[in-house]
Amino acid sequence: MFSSIRSLWIVFKHMFRRRETVQYPDEKPYLAPRYRGRIILSKDPDGGERCVACYLCAVVCPVDCIALQATEDEHGRRYPDFFRINFSRCIYCGLCEEACPTYAIQLTPDFEMAEYHRNNLVYEKEHLQIEGQGKYPGYHFYKVAGLKIGGKDKGEAENEDKPVDIRSLLP
Amino acid sequence: MVTAFYIASAVAIAATIMVITRTQAVHALLYLIVSLLSVAVIFFCLGAPFVAVLEIIIYAGAIMVLFVFVMMLLNLGPESAQQERQWLNPRMYIGPAVLSLVLLIELVYMINQGLATVYSPTVVAPREVGISLFTTYVLGVELAGMLLLAGLVGAFHLGRRRERREHGTDTTTQAADTESSPNVTVGEDS
Amino acid sequence: MSFQGSALLAILVLLGVFTAAPGLIWLERRLLGLWQDRYGPNRVGPFGIFQVIADMVKILTKEDWIPPFADRPVFVIAPGVIIFTVLMSFAVVPVAPGIGVVDLNVGLLFFLAMSSLGAYSVVLGGWSSNNKYSLLGGLRAASQMISYEVFMGLSLMGVVVMTGSFSMWDIVMAQQGMWNIVPQFFGFVVFLVAGVAEMHRLPFDIPEAESEIVAGFHSEYSGLKFGMFFVGEYLGMVVVAAITTTLFLGGWHGPWLPPIVWFGLKTFALVCFFILLRAGLPRPRFDQLMSYGWKVMLPLALANLLVTGAIVVL
Numbered sequence: 087m088f089s090s091i092r093s094l095w096i097v098f099k100h101m102f103r104r105r106e107t108v109q110y111p112d113e114k115p116y117l118a119p120r121y122r123g124r125i126i127l128s129k130d131p132d133g134g135e136r137c138v139a140c141y142l143c144a145v146v147c148p149v150d151c152i153a154l155q156a157t158e159d160e161h162g163r164r165y166p167d168f169f170r171i172n173f174s175r176c177i178y179c180g181l182c183e184e185a186c187p188t189y190a191i192q193l194t195p196d197f198e199m200a201e202y203h204r205n206n207l208v209y210e211k212e213h214l215q216i217e218g219q220g221k222y223p224g225y226h227f228y229k230v231a232g233l234k235i236g237g238k239d240k241g242e243a244e245n246e247d248k249p250v251d252i253r254s255l256l257p
Numbered sequence: 258m259v260t261a262f263y264i265a266s267a268v269a270i271a272a273t274i275m276v277i278t279r280t281q282a283v284h285a286l287l288y289l290i291v292s293l294l295s296v297a298v299i300f301f302c303l304g305a306p307f308v309a310v311l312e313i314i315i316y317a318g319a320i321m322v323l324f325v326f327v328m329m330l331l332n333l334g335p336e337s338a339q340q341e342r343q344w345l346n347p348r349m350y351i352g353p354a355v356l357s358l359v360l361l362i363e364l365v366y367m368i369n370q371g372l373a374t375v376y377s378p379t380v381v382a383p384r385e386v387g388i389s390l391f392t393t394y395v396l397g398v399e400l401a402g403m404l405l406l407a408g409l410v411g412a413f414h415l416g417r418r419r420e421r422r423e424h425g426t427d428t429t430t431q432a433a434d435t436e437s438s439p440n441v442t443v444g445e446d447s
Numbered sequence: 448m449s450f451q452g453s454a455l456l457a458i459l460v461l462l463g464v465f466t467a468a469p470g471l472i473w474l475e476r477r478l479l480g481l482w483q484d485r486y487g488p489n490r491v492g493p494f495g496i497f498q499v500i501a502d503m504v505k506i507l508t509k510e511d512w513i514p515p516f517a518d519r520p521v522f523v524i525a526p527g528v529i530i531f532t533v534l535m536s537f538a539v540v541p542v543a544p545g546i547g548v549v550d551l552n553v554g555l556l557f558f559l560a561m562s563s564l565g566a567y568s569v570v571l572g573g574w575s576s577n578n579k580y581s582l583l584g585g586l587r588a589a590s591q592m593i594s595y596e597v598f599m600g601l602s603l604m605g606v607v608v609m610t611g612s613f614s615m616w617d618i619v620m621a622q623q624g625m626w627n628i629v630p631q632f633f634g635f636v637v638f639l640v641a642g643v644a645e646m647h648r649l650p651f652d653i654p655e656a657e658s659e660i661v662a663g664f665h666s667e668y669s670g671l672k673f674g675m676f677f678v679g680e681y682l683g684m685v686v687v688a689a690i691t692t693t694l695f696l697g698g699w700h701g702p703w704l705p706p707i708v709w710f711g712l713k714t715f716a717l718v719c720f721f722i723l724l725r726a727g728l729p730r731p732r733f734d735q736l737m738s739y740g741w742k743v744m745l746p747l748a749l750a751n752l753l754v755t756g757a758i759v760v761l
Contacts (some may be wrong), residue, residue, distance in 0.1 A: 090727075090728055093727050093728065094724070094728065095725040096725060096727070097482050097723060097726050097727035098723060098727070099480050100483065100484055101482060103484050104484070105480075105484050105485055105486055106484045106485060107484075107486050109486075129465070130461040163584075255697050281518075283518070283571075283575075284520075284575060287521065287571070290567070292662065306551065306552060306553045307556070307613075309553075310553045310557055310559075310560050311556070313560035313563070313564065314556065314559050314560045314563050314600070317560075317563070317564060318559075318560060318563025318564055318566070319563060319596065320592055321567075322563075322566050322567065322570060322592070322593055323589075323590050323593065325567070325570050325571070325574070325589065326570070326586065326589040326590070326593075328574075329570070329573075329574050329582060329585060329586055329589075330586070357554070380552075380657075382552055383552065383553060383556075383613050384611070385610075390658055430479070446603040
C-alpha cells in the first residue's frame with residue numbers, strides 16, 4: 087500500500103525532470119565517425135576509383151546484398167563494371183568494409199535512407215560512388231602495393247621496395 | 258406519466274414474451290434485463306423512485322450479470338438452441354398457459370371487486386421507505402438479515418480452502434497442511 | 448435554489464462531455480509522456496492538440512468489421528450500452544447552481560444503477576465476440592464489476608448518512624462548511640479505488656489486460672464500435688471524477704472563483720490523478736484484485752459506515 091503511494095509520488099516527481107526524447111527531425115543526434123550507416127564507394131586522391139572488383143565484399147556479406155561484375159580497362163586495371171547494393175537487405179554489419187583490401191567500400195554515418203518504393207533501395211554504382219576519399223584521406227592502394235606495368239614487374243622501379251614475400255618468415 | 262406507464266408496461270410484456278420464446282439463452286437474458294428495466298420505469302411512474310432504482314441496481318445490475326456470467330461459462334452452442342426449439346412446441350405451452358389463465362381470471366376478478374383505485378401516485382421518498390422498513394417491517398428486515406447471514410456463513414464454508422497445497426495459500430492452511438501430511442518432517446521431536 | 452432542468456442545459460452538458468472525452472485522450476497521452484520523461488504527441492498543431500482530430504478521422508474511416516462468428520445483434524448493442532449508461536450518469540451531476548440536467552431525489556442511487564448497468568457492455572461485448580480471449584475478458588469484467596460495485600455503494604452510504612439525502616444537490620449544499628473528504632476520508636479512498644475498478648481504468652484494467660488476454664473484451668472490435676468503447680472508458684473516468692468531486696470534494700464550493708470553474712478544476716485534478724495512477728501503478732493479478740476488494744475494501748467501507756452511523760446517531 088505504502089509502496090504504491092511512494093511509486094505514485096516518484097512518478098509524479100518526474101514531471102519536473104528533463105525529458106529524454108530527442109526531437110529527431112528538428113534536432114539531429116550526434117553520430118560517431120565510425121557509425122555504420124549508408125555504404126559508399128570512395129575514390130583515390132587522384133580521382134580514380136579505389137575498387138578493384140576483388141569480390142571480397144560480396145563474398146563476406148552475410149546477407150548477400152552486394153552484387154558486382156569485374157572488368158578491366160585497357161591497362162589491365164580491374165574495376166567493377168557494375169556494383170549494386172540492395173539496401174533493403176543490408177544489415178549494416180560493416181564486414182564488407184573490413185574485407186576490402188583497398189578501403190574502397192566504406193560505411194558512413196548516414197541512416198536517413200527511407201524510401202516509398204522498395205526498388206529505390208537498390209543502389210547502383212553511380213549512387214554509391216562519391217567524389218572523395220572517405221575515412222582514409224591520402225591513401226592510394228597502388229602507391230602502397232606497387233603496380234605492374236608493361237616491362238616492369240612489381241618492385242623493379244627506382245626507389246621501390248620489393249614486395250613482401252608472404253611465404254617467408256624472414257622480414 | 259400515464260402514457261409513460263402504459264408504454265413501459267407494453268415494453269415489459271413484450272420483452273417478457275420474448276424472454277420465453279428466445280432459443281439462445283443470452284438473448285433471453287437480455288430481454289429479461291429489458292423487462293426488469295421497464296418494470297423499474299413502472300415503479301418510477303407509480304411514485305416509487307427508490308424501489309425503481311433498487312430494481313435496476315440489484316436485479317438488472319447484479320443478479321442478471323451473474324446470470325450472464327453463468328451463461329458465458331456454460332458455453333451453450335447451437336445444439337442447445339436446437340434443444341430449446343424442440344421444447345418450445347405448442348404442446349408444451351398448454352400447462353403454463355392454463356395456469357396463467359387462472360391467475361389472469363383471478364386478477365380481473367380482483368380488479369372488478371372495486372379494489373382498483375384511480376391512478377394518483379404519491380411519491381415515496383427514500384426516507385419514508387427507510388422509516389417504514391425499520392419501524393413497521395422491522396421483523397421482516399431482521400429475518401432477511403438472518404437469512405443473509407446464514408447465506409454468508411454457508412458461502413464462506415463452501416469457499417474455504419482445505420487440505421490443498423498451492424503456492425499462494427495463506428499461512429494458516431499451510432500450517433495445517435504440514436501437520437497433517439506425513440512426508441514432511443515437522444520438527445526434531447517427531 | 449432555482450433549478451432549471453431544461454433541454455438546453457442537457458444538450459450543453461452533453462456537448463461539454465463529448466468534447467471533453469477526445470481532449471482527454473490527448474491529455475492522457477501528454478501527461479503520461481510528462482511522467483515518463485518524454486513528450487507524447489506534440490506534432491499536430493500547437494502542443495499536438497489536433498492529434499485528437501487526426502485520431503478521430505482515423506478511427507471513423509477504419510473498416511467497421513463484424514466477425515462472421517460473432518453474435519451479431521449483441522455485438523452491435525454492447526458498445527452502445529456503455530456510452531448510454533455513462534451519459535445517463537451525467538444527468539444527475541450538479542455542475543454549478545442552476546446548471547445540471549435533473550435533480551432526482553435518488554440521484555446517487557441512479558448513478559450506482561447506471562454504473563452497474565455499464566457492466567453489461569463489457570460482459571456482452573466479451574461474450575458476443577465468440578473469442579476465447581474476449582470471453583475471458585468478459586468473465587473477468589463481470590466478477591470485477593460485481594464485487595467492486597458492492598463496496599462502491601457502501602462507501603457512499605457514509606455521505607448519505609451524513610447528509611440525510613440521496614440527492615446530489617442536497618449533498619453538495621451540505622458541504623458548504625466542510626468538504627466531505629475530511630469526515631469521510633476512508634469513504635473517499637474506497638470510492639476512488641472502486642470507481643477506478645468500476646470504469647476498468649488502468650491499474651484495474653484486468654478485463655482488457657493486453658499482456659495477458661490480447662485486448663480482452665474488445666479484441667474483435669474495430670472502427671467506430673471500438674471508438675465507442677474507448678470514449679466510454681474516458682467518459683467513465685470523467686463521470687467518476689465528477690461524482691467524487693460532488694460527493695467528497697464539495698462540488699462547486701470554493702472561494703473567489705465562480706462555481707463552475709471550481710467544479711471543473713476539481714474534476715480536472717481528479718482526472719489527472721487517475722492518469723497518474725495509470726502512469727505509476729502496475730496491474731494486479733486477478734486473485735489479488737479480488738482478495739483486495741473483499742478482504743480490505745469491503746471491511747473498510749463497512750467500518751466507515753458503522754462509525755459514521757454511530758457518530759450521526761450520537
